[in-house]
Amino acid sequence: MERFDRRLHVRVSASDIERAQTLAGTLDITTSALVRLLLQLPAKDVAARRHVVLDLACANRLYRELNQWGYQQNQAAHALNRIAYYLRREAMDASDVLEELASVERQLERLRERADEIAVPVRKVAESRLLFL
The missing domain is CATH 1.10.1220 (Arc Repressor Mutant)
Structure with missing residues (x-):
């Protein structure tokens, strides 16, 4: 024994x-x-029951990606606040506003592109039972 x-x-x-x-x-x-x-149990048997195993490296990659999303959203909000600040002080004309809005739109589009890349896999992880290693 x-x-x-x-x-x-x-x-x-x-x-x-x-x-x-x-x-x-x-x-x-x-x-x-x-x-x-x-x-x-073999990993394939666990996966068939919709369990997700996350090791530290994978969890860190997810964290960094979500952190990047937050950074991009913060940058867009900062740009919009900057536009509002200068508009209140009448320090911007229409062309400046349009230029800044285009910059914000580009930032948000980059965020949407990156979000779309991993939205489905992240949703599958969120809907699964999680096992952490």
């Missing part, structure tokens, strides 16, 4: 414990053996 000298501590709900004990009892194994068995 293999000796297991490491421990894995997890926080679960009462219903999770009940399901684990029921499944372990059905399989005639301990809950520890059940967890070890589940940890060996």
Whole structure:
């Protein structure tokens, strides 16, 4: 018999414990053996149940991309506020306003393009059960 000298501590709900004990009892194994068995499931089997596994590198890439979206939105809002500031002080004429609005539109279009690239994959992740490594 293999000796297991490491421990894995997890926080679960009462219903999770009940399901684990029921499944372990059905399989005639301990809950520890059940967890070890589940940890060996192939990734394709987990993916078929619409689970998403995120490692630290993937989570960081998602964070950086979302941070970039926020930066672009902030830049667009800053440009619009700048336009409003100068319009209130009558320091801009129509051509200046149109030029600044075109700049804001370009920034927002770049944001839309980048958002469209990953919107569907991010939506799929958001709708899935997440497993973090």
